Amino acid sequence: MSKTIRNPKQERSIDKKNRIITAGYELFSENGYYNTNTAQIAKRAGVSTGIVYGYFRNKKDILLDVTALYMDKVTKPILNLFDDLDAPVETRGFVSKIVDLVIDAHKENAAIHEALHSLTHTDPEISRQFIILEDELTLKIADILTRINVLKKDAKEKVHFAMDILQSFAHEYIYDHHEYIDYFRLKTLVTDSVIALIDEK
DSSP states (O other): OOOOOOOOOSHHHHHHHHHHHHHHHHHHHHHOSTTOOHHHHHHHHTSOHHHHHHHOSSHHHHHHHHHHHHHHHHHHHHHHHHHTOOSSOOHHHHHHHHHHHHHHHHHHTHHHHHHHHHHTTTOHHHHHHHHHHHHHHHHHHHHHHHHTTSOOSSHHHHHHHHHHHHHHHHHIIIIIOOTTOOHHHHHHHHHHHHHHHHOOO
16 A cells, blocks of 8 residues: 655645755756665755655655756746747847747756756656657647747647757757857857748748
């Protein structure tokens, strides 16, 4: 029989659970998932190990909530930009903002990004969370751009491809940094490519 996991409703309990998730986020970033244990998470969160197991069945449950927190951190600024979008759209300025937001999101969350993405090759649940996120982002952004008449055809395909371009550029810009690449020029090329993809005029 599986034990009952508490679903916190009081502010104090919610705060404890959030501290545990934040501690997991920090420690997975610093040490990786496999080099972190629940005792370390409890200590960082300022709670007992028993409290941790009151809210989570195991370390994997903490990882799933850490992944959700990471996804919220990296997608919220971009989605906020789209939520405020209305026609007419000044395409170059808007795409430039998106490129900057994607770079900033990867830069600010670089360590946890590496830790989580390394798990997508071995952990089906984590991999599935990223696929679901990608699907949700593609459909939501495609719907917004279609609604305000920025895209009239192949909206989902264009958005999905644009996301791949931006993701690849962010990885190159933050993690790889080849000496022979002029990153200012590459950023301009990426911006131009996304504009060409979505500009149907």
